[in-house]
Amino acid sequence: MSPQSLCGSLQGKKLVSSLKHRTAEVRSKNESDAPRSSRGTFKRLAGWPVHCIPEELYARRIPVPSGFNHEELFDYLLSRKNADAQGLNLNAGNSNSTSAKHLESKKDQYYSIFRSFWKGNSSAAVFGEMICENLKVSAVQAVCNKTAIDLAGEMRCSFPAFSGNRLNLEKHVLKSLAEKEDFNGFITYIRDPRSQAENFIKDEVHKYMFREQSHKAQNILKNNVDDISELVSQALFTATQEVKTQKGATDMWMEQFSSLLKDKLTLDTISCQNFRDINNFDFLKEEIEKGLGPIKTEMSCLSLDKMKDFRLQPDQILIDQLCRCCWVTCPFCAAVCTNTLEDHSPDDHNVPFHRSGSVNGWHYRNTVEMSVNFCTTNVASDNSFYPDGVSEVSVPFKQYRTAGPRFANWRITPDESKLTYWTWFVCRFQQELENYYGRKFEGKGEIPSQWRTHTKQQAIESLDEMYSE
Template sequence: MHQAFRKASDPVIYLGKKRDDYFKTFQTFCQGATTVAIFADFLASKLQTAIHQAVYTKVCLDIADLMQNNCQALNGNREKLEFHILKELAAKQNFQAFQMYINFPKQYFEEFITNSVYSYCKENDNLKTFLNTRLRGFQCLLLKAIATATSKTKDIGGSVVMWLDEFCSQLGGELQLGRQELKAVEHQEIKDIGFLTESVTKALENVVESLSKDFQKTSLKDIEHGMSNIIDILIEQLCGCWEKCPFCNAVCTNTIPGHDGDHSVPFHRPQAVTGTTWYKTNYLVTDICTSLVASDCSIVLSESNKIPYKRYRDAGIPYSQWSITADNSSLKYWQWYVAYFRENLESSYKSKFEGRGNIPDTWTKIKKEEALSEIGKRLTSNS
């Protein structure tokens, strides 16, 4: 608190921050420039920084909006995004990638969105067009602000202070140009507001020309921070609750983080995907949560604490926070996964698909395309 007050009130600190501004004004005086030129040059230097920053910010929003409209994986809801993730995983057929997705879904979703953003931007290189379009937009905004400030100041014979006040107010929140930043030149003795307008307009043209040349050389790497903003925007809009089913790790599909009510998913997975085995065996469980809660099986929390699956909520948090409906609904996708990666799962969890954990013959006959088609049809019917 003391440090913040000192920084805001200490004249030495304030003057230190303004040192470059005052030096630029003094330097221009020494070079013999007119008062109006000093003013225009100073304002232009401030505008160049503000426009540069504002253009990057707007372009990042433009790219995020474009991706949400045109990128297949990102132009829908969380369920559609997950379908594209499952599709990519099936195409790769990489067990470690599946393990990452199953055990660390939030990180995998974010990595998928990040890769999608960079891939889309590389394939659709509209960056320079976006930059110059936004630059021209800000040029129009500034020309209008200059004209309005000039008109109102002339009408009442106002001063440079009034012109600056009106100019900054016309910008609204579009540009990060604080009125306080222009204090160094507000007391200039300028009588000819018309000449001031011409000088500032010319200075603005030079700024726009300079920025336009810079933007022609700009690449995605140059807006790395902006790309992070695009990714953050998409992650926030496409992701929701990240709670995982305590049995199979399926992620809650609620789109609101910290939502009210129970967690739930439309489809659970065979518990073998998380390495769950039948009690006192090394046989992996191929049953799905929704069928187990309808069975006479029990959840074994410890030797002395066994709870029937039908009363799974009695196991306390996190079990009690989930709504698992008793039925036999399942996705062929996860049946295909278990059958296809049988050896990987057995090796990873040092267990076997034997005895009560035998993989049904029907699962081994499921083709990858068939599994993806089922999800795609479900997605279409819900859209």
């Protein structure tokens, strides 16, 4: 890149002026002020024209993203340096959009390396800084991911709603809805039971982490900070000792260090080809340890809120464990199939107890009268039903499997069982159900008087009969 082409780029004149000023400072700097290992760099920089510095500095030291050359990278970093001072927001302007995005994502790292070399730091110091910049992100991510896994495991063992299978989870979802007397939540559960179950998991995990067991959750986080910090320190020591014993080079040190960390955290790839002059690995270890100090201090101040920044979340872990099962609902009453497999064909859908058809809006045709009968009662009767709202042909309940695909794979056992929970629900939310479905509990759909004697506590207790653990 010539001085002319540099001047033609963004704020080029100011950049060249700034660089010339810095070059003059380097020339005037007493060589004895620089560390012994960096004197050669200073001496070469001081004598090079502005447009030759990229070749001297970057071609020998800094790996460049695919799609860029050292001159473009150098120009970009200088632009970044100048823009930072003026509060500008720069984007890489290379035509290769993928490369440009990569460079933009790494701009702080490249600028930091550029600044370190500019200050005359040795290869070991710059390489150590790159390692620490990498660890600054990956260590925090490892801590948060491990904490998410540990919190999910802790709740799976000690939290009653999550300590069993999906059937047990459903019991606690229904118990929660009854305690809150939340009709909108009930409707969500009836129309989309999986969504309501997932919402329940998210709410309970949030309460556990930030209210009910916040101290325990914070201790789990703290322990993982200590574990990751110890892991990095031990890996640093072991890799350094190994490379010294085998008289290895930078590549070997990097391979050992990454291998010791790989089970808990992942380092971005760092090219060692520009750092092969490093031969004092004790000095490299010291430089990394200096950089780790602030990182460990920052991690020790991590809050549980920081976990929201990462992909792995305790509530999603529990959702994946508890909700990967069958969620097909009964076409009559919307009861959820209890099979633990998502696809359990050829086995039929089945539930231990069904509900009143009014829960799902079933009514007598051409009337506003709700149908309060339970499925298990209907399939034992001589009555008939219309499979959909337009069919002119009714189907006997005893032959419900012939009514179409929605009915064919359900096994509904005839009996007179009526779970107290759903009789209480119909009575408690009579008005809300009438408004929601636009029907009435009157005539043939009148609610039996005995149902009105059931209390909320009895309803909740009846769930234990249905979903015994």
